[in-house]
Amino acid sequence: MNTIINVNQSLFLTIDKFNETFYNVCYASPPTIVSDGLWVQIDYRKPMKASLPLLELQMLIIFCITQFFHFFLKHLDFPLFVPQVIAGLLLGPSIQLEALDRFKKSVFPYGTQDTLATITSIGYTLFIFITGVQMDLSMVTRTGHKAWTIAIISLVVPLIISVPVIGFYLQSNLGELIKDLGPLVLSQTMISFAVVASLLNELKIINSELGRLALSSVLVSDIVGTTVSCVANVLGGTGGTMKQFSLSLVALIAMIIFVLFVCRPAMYWIVKHTREGRLVDDGYVNIIIIMVFALGWVSAKLDQDFMLGAFVLGLAVPEGPPLGSALVKKLELFGQFWFLPTYVTCLVMKVDLSVNFSQTSFGVIASFITVTHIVKVIACVVPALMCKIPLKDALAFALILNAKGVVDISFFSTLYDDSAISAQTYAALIVSVVIIACIVKGGLKFLYDPSRKYAGYQKRNIMSLKSNSGLRILACIHKQHNISALTDVLDICSPTTQHPIIVDVLHLIELVGRTCPILISHRLQKSLSMGSHKSYSDDVILAFDHFEHENYGAATAHIYTAISSPTLMHDDVCQLALDKVASLIIVPFHQRWSADGVIESDDKNIRSLNFTLLEVAPCSIGILVYRSPLLNNSSVRLAMIYMGGKDDREALCLAKRTLRNPRINLVVYHLATGERMQNLEYLLDNKALEGVQKSHNGMENMSYHEVKVNDGPGTSAFLRDIVNEHDFFIVGRRHENNPQTSGLTTWSEFQELGVIGDLLASSDFESRAGVLVVQQQGKDT
Structure with missing residues (x-):
């Protein structure tokens, strides 16, 4: 028939x-x-x-x-x-219900799973390639002894411990399970850079000190593991003869040399011939994508994993813009977010949890996995403690180095397809990946909170400084137009030789086309010859070198560049502010105005960063709304709006520091209702104003005005009257339960500026004056 x-x-x-x-x-x-x-x-x-x-x-x-x-x-x-x-x-076959089985047979008939997995494996290949592109291979040479020590110990110790355990089980009658023991231990010992980087990104701790150390250790571990795996594959595919081994090894080395000395220089040529600010030509990008699969085919012919060629080529791509970022943007959506999830699902469809697990086989597999990870945790914790890492952070670090994910599922599937492990072992390993990944992520969220190190254990604000002490400021820059805004504000702060200002300037750049965040100190680079290489921060360095020269002996500037994800930039800002004992962080407002008052740009990432910094900053913070430059040779009409509260007291302290500059004419407007409240805040406000009220009569460049205002509309009307009389305003951010702001909060457009700052920045006021909105970060926050 x-x-x-x-x-x-x-x-x-x-x-x-x-x-x-x-x-x-x-x-x-x-x-x-x-x-x-x-x-x-x-x-x-x-x-x-x-x-x-x-x-x-x-x-x-x-x-x-x-x-x-x-x-x-x-x-x-x-x-x-x-x-x-x-x-x-x-x-898959794990869940067997009659209606579900009929649906699976009609939609996923026999044979189509392999076709689907083969096609979607393109996504996994591109994922591995993107991982290589985002790696900074120079981290291996720059990694300190901590990362090297922990990486090597976490690899070697579990393998050494497993040898006597395997010997013990070999003497037992385990049948088919014996051949699974070697791959089982190896699979649990190895760790992937892509898995750890994805985990740290999910938890948003890739910028933390622990995240940087983990990435360095995993990078070393991944490179060592890949090298050992390549040698093992060469040995396994040669049949044992020395001649075949030598030929395979030479061919493998030749492929790597071709990538390093032909492909990498060609990519640098592409970068060199791409004009600054322009996109890489699509033709070059398409050629590189073709090379990914061509090198994969070569790897397979050399008895290596198909992904090896993609990984090696990814490492050769110059990280960051323009080429690295172009490849990531072009391939990430197609490969990582569409094909890769389908590929993982296809691999897990091979799992059959309905197979019979004998008590012996299940016990051996479970014990091997458990013991291997316990040994690996101990092997990570002990050297971490010896490197003076706190116990909680050491445990969190050990959990990171035990992470499992997509790369492990693919590796287990390859072992199963090659008949290196049985169906029972494959099913147990897939389940173990899910359990371990959940334990690692949950344990990390419990053990490690990166924001706790920003807690204010001591006062870091302007009010706590002595009157004759210097001021340390961390100034953040996103774009070139932020430079003149910040130098104007620093001039307003009036640095003198008796009252100097130390400025730590942090140039924040979005991380694109790489995984590892970078923090560069340009002071350390001044003695290095940079050749023809142009730094992203050259304009920033020149501008603040000029500022330091103009204020010789009164101002010192240290320039840093942080390249990180927009959602994690606050870690760089807070960590640097904490390390440098800054009293004030100044960040630019997210909107930029043109000369005629029209909004030119509106960056939501900067606004999100400002909101986060207001919550976690370890010191006082000021948001700078900048509209027009202040003329260097003319006087500056400065106003301080005072209504009471700790933010206003902090802003007043900053305003009083500006009086050392004779060019600045300060006016303090005290908006009061006339009511006397006998509470602590009222007493503190009066004490802060005493110095201004008494001293303004003897100072030519300061005046004090008390204005009776009873409600929000009165405050708005008063600000509208004076807004064009001044070049710059310093205001506090928070005014909780204040009658002078009643009814205004509902109409605030930008909550990060507070009620007063939002009014002064509003386009309805048609003002060209700059505004610095100050929030005090005291010990109690």
């Missing part, structure tokens, strides 16, 4: 004859790839029996299932790949 079936419907037709089973492979030629439409009535030309519509339907179903579980699990802080694993278990 001849039966014609579509290749996507089934690869094999089973025919029973004389108690024997024959497999009759049927293939429709030419194959039906694209459907003729929904209205075609021929059976073998139905839409879902065509290859492409079926593939699209499968990917759509997987996407919907993963997003459904992700919607619920993201609120419980599960790792991002867990919904993909659940989708694989649901669509």
